[in-house]
Amino acid sequence: MPDSFSPLPTNALLRTAYNAVSARIFGGVKAGRDFDDLRPAHGNAMEQLELEDGLRLTEMAARAGITVQSMGELVDDLEAKGYLQRRPDPTDRRAKRIHLTKRGRKNARTAKQATAAVEDHLAELLGQQHYQQLRRSLQQIITGDARDDDQRDTAA
Amino acid sequence: MPDSFSPLPTNALLRTAYNAVSARIFGGVKAGRDFDDLRPAHGNAMEQLELEDGLRLTEMAARAGITVQSMGELVDDLEAKGYLQRRPDPTDRRAKRIHLTKRGRKNARTAKQATAAVEDHLAELLGQQHYQQLRRSLQQIITGDARDDDQRDTAA
DNA sequence: GCCCGATTATAAGGCTTCCTGAGTAACCTG
DNA sequence: CAGGTTACTCAGGAAGCCTTATAATCGGGC
Numbered sequence: 001m002p003d004s005f006s007p008l009p010t011n012a013l014l015r016t017a018y019n020a021v022s023a024r025i026f027g028g029v030k031a032g033r034d035f036d037d038l039r040p041a042h043g044n045a046m047e048q049l050e051l052e053d054g055l056r057l058t059e060m061a062a063r064a065g066i067t068v069q070s071m072g073e074l075v076d077d078l079e080a081k082g083y084l085q086r087r088p089d090p091t092d093r094r095a096k097r098i099h100l101t102k103r104g105r106k107n108a109r110t111a112k113q114a115t116a117a118v119e120d121h122l123a124e125l126l127g128q129q130h131y132q133q134l135r136r137s138l139q140q141i142i143t144g145d146a147r148d149d150d151q152r153d154t155a156a
Numbered sequence: 157m158p159d160s161f162s163p164l165p166t167n168a169l170l171r172t173a174y175n176a177v178s179a180r181i182f183g184g185v186k187a188g189r190d191f192d193d194l195r196p197a198h199g200n201a202m203e204q205l206e207l208e209d210g211l212r213l214t215e216m217a218a219r220a221g222i223t224v225q226s227m228g229e230l231v232d233d234l235e236a237k238g239y240l241q242r243r244p245d246p247t248d249r250r251a252k253r254i255h256l257t258k259r260g261r262k263n264a265r266t267a268k269q270a271t272a273a274v275e276d277h278l279a280e281l282l283g284q285q286h287y288q289q290l291r292r293s294l295q296q297i298i299t300g301d302a303r304d305d306d307q308r309d310t311a312a
Numbered sequence: 313g314c315c316c317g318a319t320t321a322t323a324a325g326g327c328t329t330c331c332t333g334a335g336t337a338a339c340c341t342g
Numbered sequence: 343c344a345g346g347t348t349a350c351t352c353a354g355g356a357a358g359c360c361t362t363a364t365a366a367t368c369g370g371g372c
Contacts, residue, residue, distance in 0.1 A: 007291075009274075009275060010274075010275060010278055010290070010294070011174070011177050011178060011181060011271065011274070012203075013291060013294040013295060013298065014170055014173055014177060014294060016294075017170055017297040017298050018167070018170035018171050018174055020297055020300070021170060021297060022171075025167060115165045118165075118167070119165060119166060122297065125296060125300070126296060126297070130289060130292075131293075133286060133289060133290075134289075134290060134294075135163075135166060135169060137282050137286050137287075137289075137290045138166070138169040138173045138290075139169060140281060140282060141173040141177060141278065141281065141282070142169065142172045142173050142176055144176070
């Protein structure tokens with residue numbers, strides 16, 4: 001591992017950190033062997049429904065930032081595996097609402113716990129203050145905004 | 157974009173931030189239209205050679221954290237496009253050393269500049285202090301280590 | 313000097329995750 | 343009801359990685 005080498009671009013740090021954190025969460029979910037048939041991408045779909053059950057495909061895709069078709073595949077798969085179920089939307093016959101099954105809810109709970117555990121781990125690893133700062137900085141990078149909690153006038 | 161929704165897990169923040177930063181770097185590299193035929197993954201290979209020319213495939217794969225075969229594909233592609241060149245290793249007839257061509261060196265310079273520009277951008281966006289802290293935190297997450305710059309004797 | 317396991321690279325094929333393009337049914341507005 | 347929009351599905355493909363298998367070479371032990 002060439003660490004001494006040259007400072008890795010922040011880019012690379014972000015990716016590696018993401019991989020590390022993801023692997024930890026994913027590992028946590030699969031630890032019980034109950035959800036061996038899930039792959040990381042499925043989380044994209046499950047995450048949505050953890051927060052709000054009965055979403056539509058379009059909505060889920062939009063939230064996850066992937067195409068409707070891609071989300072459709074994930075949902076196909078998860079439906080086949082018994083994690084969720086498509087049900088017709090009573091108010092719009094074009095649409096289907098996607099609901100967690102019993103197994104899906106169980107998984108959602110597990111995932112939520114795993115995620116929470118990792119957040120705790122991070123907070124402990126970095127310390128509360130740095131943990132919160134990390135989250136703020138990431139958000140700033142994402143929005144591209146100088147979000148000015150306290151500093152505003154550094155830009156030329 | 158459901159941002160108001162519920163605090164996104166740090167996980168998701170890392171991924172999105174990574175995508176944002178990558179896109180920015182990648183966009184910078186392609187801005188001149190000179191390197192239209194490169195895709196993000198190619199960076200995995202080019203990055204290595206920017207730092208050290210004449211590496212072996214095995215070495216590059218190990219550094220990038222991907223398999224030799226995957227790296228082989230990238231190198232195939234980059235060689236076909238004239239960015240680099242395989243040359244026999246004089247000291248080991250099994251091995252080949254991978255060298256940047258003129259075009260490759262030009263691209264490497266551009267990439268380096270683009271990366272540096274993005275680092276500057278981040279430092280400005282976040283402020284020097286938060287930028288540095290972000291990098292430290294990410295490194296800590298990667299190593300999984302409580303790297304304690306200031307506190308050292310917590311371990312039993 | 314020769315054999316055998318380890319190393320270097322390549323070939324062939326597969327899987328995952330995402331995409332674009334095209335189609336059908338249902339909705340909504342005028 | 344006509345015409346455009348929206349929700350989903352089907353078909354096909356590309357990127358990026360993987361595993362397995364093969365061939366050449368290396369290097370240490372006998």
